[in-house]
Amino acid sequence: MIKNSLTINLPAEAQTLELGAKLAVHSGSNTTIFLLGNLGAGKTTLSRGFLQGLGHTGKVKSPTYTLVEPYEIGDQKIFHFDLYRIHDPQELEFMGIQDYFVPPVLCLIEWPEHGAGFLPSPDVSCYIETQSTGRLARLTAHTVQGAAILATLSSEYSDDDKK
Numbered sequence: 001m002i003k004n005s006l007t008i009n010l011p012a013e014a015q016t017l018e019l020g021a022k023l024a025v026h027s028g029s030n031t032t033i034f035l036l037g038n039l040g041a042g043k044t045t046l047s048r049g050f051l052q053g054l055g056h057t058g059k060v061k062s063p064t065y066t067l068v069e070p071y072e073i074g075d076q077k078i079f080h081f082d083l084y085r086i087h088d089p090q091e092l093e094f095m096g097i098q099d100y101f102v103p104p105v106l107c108l109i110e111w112p113e114h115g116a117g118f119l120p121s122p123d124v125s126c127y128i129e130t131q132s133t134g135r136l137a138r139l140t141a142h143t144v145q146g147a148a149i150l151a152t153l154s155s156e157y158s159d160d161d162k163k
Contacts, residue, residue, distance in 0.1 A: 004141045006150045008157055011134035016042045019137055019153075020049025023124075026152045028145060029076060029104035032120055034112040037128035042135050043110045046128065047080050050108060054078065062110070068100065078106040083114040092118040124149055 010016045023033070023046075033050075035043040048060040054073045063069040063082040071078040079100050086092065092115050101107060101120055112119055123146035127138040141147040 004147055004150065006139045006154050006157075008137045008139070008153075009134065010042070010128075010137055013042075013045055016045045016128075016135060016137075017049030017052065020046040020051075021053025022153055022156060023126075023149070024050040024053035024106075026149045027106060027123075029106065031124070031145065031149070032101070032107045032109065032122045034122040034125040035108060035110045035128070036112065036125060038130070041128040041130055043128060044082075046126065046137075047108050047110070051078065051080070067095065075104075076106060077104065078108070081107065081109040081115075083109065083111040086111070086114040089115050089118045122146070 008015075008019060010019060027033070035046060037043055044060070044062040051060050051071060051073070054076060056071060056073055060080070061069065063080055064084055067081060067083065067085070069080045071080065081100075083092075097115070097118055109115070109119065109122070112122070121142055123141070123143045125140045125142065127140075129136050129138075139150055139153070141150045
């Protein structure tokens, strides 16, 4: 069955890290994931879990000022973008944004709405929102690959984890 959306309760930081790790394990070598949510929603935490899920053991910082942090884990290239400080999406063209999406590459993009028109379509969008108790992640697939990722993730979460 094709799964186009999935909602997961994240009662604590540990579950946000776990979701990131599971998302990483099920993502192929050419996957683009948009991370959306307010400041402090947990986008960078999910990114940290994603990178740790692939085997990264160092620090993971938000690339708010550098715009992009590159990682190489084994043969895999991962780019973690934070476009919060982008005021005009055309700035991405000047920094050569398209060069980052040459396969094989995994891309995590925080604040993708700031790069509208200059970013490729995502395989998965992950909307994170804060709640009175923890966070809620709403994942949406935009490609066949994204649907496969969500179907696998769905099978790993109990009905209590899903909302």
